[in-house]
Amino acid sequence: MQVRVFVTPRKGILDPQGRAVEGSLHSLGFKNVSGVKVGKFITFEIDARSAAEASAQAKKMCEQLLANAVIEDFRFEVDSR
Amino acid sequence: MQVRVFVTPRKGILDPQGRAVEGSLHSLGFKNVSGVKVGKFITFEIDARSAAEASAQAKKMCEQLLANAVIEDFRFEVDSR
Numbered sequence: 001m002q003v004r005v006f007v008t009p010r011k012g013i014l015d016p017q018g019r020a021v022e023g024s025l026h027s028l029g030f031k032n033v034s035g036v037k038v039g040k041f042i043t044f045e046i047d048a049r050s051a052a053e054a055s056a057q058a059k060k061m062c063e064q065l066l067a068n069a070v071i072e073d074f075r076f077e078v079d080s081r
Numbered sequence: 082m083q084v085r086v087f088v089t090p091r092k093g094i095l096d097p098q099g100r101a102v103e104g105s106l107h108s109l110g111f112k113n114v115s116g117v118k119v120g121k122f123i124t125f126e127i128d129a130r131s132a133a134e135a136s137a138q139a140k141k142m143c144e145q146l147l148a149n150a151v152i153e154d155f156r157f158e159v160d161s162r
Contacts, residue, residue, distance in 0.1 A: 006122050032128040041122035047113040
């Protein structure tokens with residue numbers, strides 16, 4: 001099964017990378033862009049018996065390694081195929 | 082309108098961050114995980130007259146700044162609301 005994880009800076013947390021990208025977009029002429037946030041997009045294959053099992057493991061992986069709960073939120077999708 | 086951009090390492094391109102994450106997941110006991118790829122997840126608001134205009138601009142932003150075409154693929158979604 002394929003898992004897709006989205007890790008984003010929490011609301012209210014300073015996102016310097018997002019600020020930098022926004023500044024660069026404005027410099028390039030894209031002045032109509034705002035609220036840029038830069039997060040991580042992590043994909044992997046997991047060998048699990050069910051989507052529920054894959055989800056439970058993916059949640060643990062996010063909590064233990066993929067996201068830093070202090071400054072980041074995460075969500076994930078499991079494709080059972 | 083909200084735009085969500087997914088930037089991923091191209092197939093066949095070495096993804097050292099993905100390798101490192103995969104190694105760490107295995108060390109944590111998640112041995113059933115493979116093919117880890119780490120990319121970027123970028124979100125922003127765009128002030129555009131139509132979803133088509135927003136899409137055209139988002140494509141340019143990806144090509145000019147957000148993704149490095151030599152080593153990365155990108156795709157994006159526009160939420161017109």
